[in-house]
Amino acid sequence: MDDGVVDLYYEEIGAGKPVVLIHGFPLDHTTWLPVSNLLATKARCVLPDVRGLGRSPVTGIETSISSMGDDIVRLLDRLSIEKAVIVGHSMGGYICMEIVHNHPDRVSGLGLVATRASADTPEKAAGRLSDRQEVLKNGPAKLIDTMASRLTEDPEIRDQLLEIMKKNSPEGIAMALYAMAHRMDATEYLEALSIPVAMVIGIKDVFSPPDFFKTLSKWVKNGHIFSSPTGTHMILMEEPGLVARALEDTFLS
Numbered sequence: 525m526d527d528g529v530v531d532l533y534y535e536e537i538g539a540g541k542p543v544v545l546i547h548g549f550p551l552d553h554t555t556w557l558p559v560s561n562l563l564a565t566k567a568r569c570v571l572p573d574v575r576g577l578g579r580s581p582v583t584g585i586e587t588s589i590s591s592m593g594d595d596i597v598r599l600l601d602r603l604s605i606e607k608a609v610i611v612g613h614s615m616g617g618y619i620c621m622e623i624v625h626n627h628p629d630r631v632s633g634l635g636l637v638a639t640r641a642s643a644d645t646p647e648k649a650a651g652r653l654s655d656r657q658e659v660l661k662n663g664p665a666k667l668i669d670t671m672a673s674r675l676t677e678d679p680e681i682r683d684q685l686l687e688i689m690k691k692n693s694p695e696g697i698a699m700a701l702y703a704m705a706h707r708m709d710a711t712e713y714l715e716a717l718s719i720p721v722a723m724v725i726g727i728k729d730v731f732s733p734p735d736f737f738k739t740l741s742k743w744v745k746n747g748h749i750f751s752s753p754t755g756t757h758m759i760l761m762e763e764p765g766l767v768a769r770a771l772e773d774t775f776l777s
């Protein structure tokens with residue numbers, strides 16, 4: 525899909541080895557602030573807003589995970605970063621897996637937080653596309669309410685997420701839903717990897733259940749698993765110390 529070139533909004537925190545932290549759906553870069561604050565003495569953390577969400581441009585009502593990955597690589601070019609550790613939360617993980625496939629020479633390590641490599645089942649994809657129609661017709665309030673109650677059990681974090689989600693436009697949310705519904709299965713991309721991979725799982729995650737990681741760890745040659753019995757999908761905000769330690773141990777020590 526040729527859906528144009530965009531300059532992503534991003535923030536930078538810290539100095540050291542470049543680590544790009546890519547947020548999930550329908551969120552923004554601020555979800556990575558607790559982890560990046562902990563990594564700041566060791567890493568140059570780059571926190572983009574992906575196309576269509578946060579403060580990055582909305583370019584229509586459709587896009588692809590692969591275009592979202594190309595946006596990140598263009599950001600690396602803008603920042604003169606030749607190679608980076610790339611880390612993705614949930615949809616950010618889907619984007620990372622496309623980057624390792626399409627631009628392997630730009631990635632020195634891969635972090636996968638509360639995500640999965642498989643494509644959507646036909647039923648799941650159809651559900652997303654019907655949510656997308658609803659968002660475009662009636663706005664995202666219904667989707668946001670349903671998601672907020674499932675993303676985390678922590679009421680304070682849930683309130684923060686509601687604030688973030690409400691700032692996103694219906695079109696930007698529709699773009700991301702379209703991209704996720706049409707994404708490729710990335711399992712084979714991961715099997716072919718020889719770079720270090722850190723995988724972080726919240727055992728109470730209802731969006732990306734832990735089973736995926738158990739299977740994946742058998743295939744990924746250089747993978748390290750970090751899990752929390754209390755973590756949910758928003759483990760990066762609930763337990764930033766665990767996520768920062770996983771990234772530090774795998775990529776920064």
Ligand code: MLT
Pocket residue numbers: 547548549550613614615616704731
């Ligand atoms: C996310 O957090 O990015 C989404 O839950 C991912 C998804 O819906 O597959």
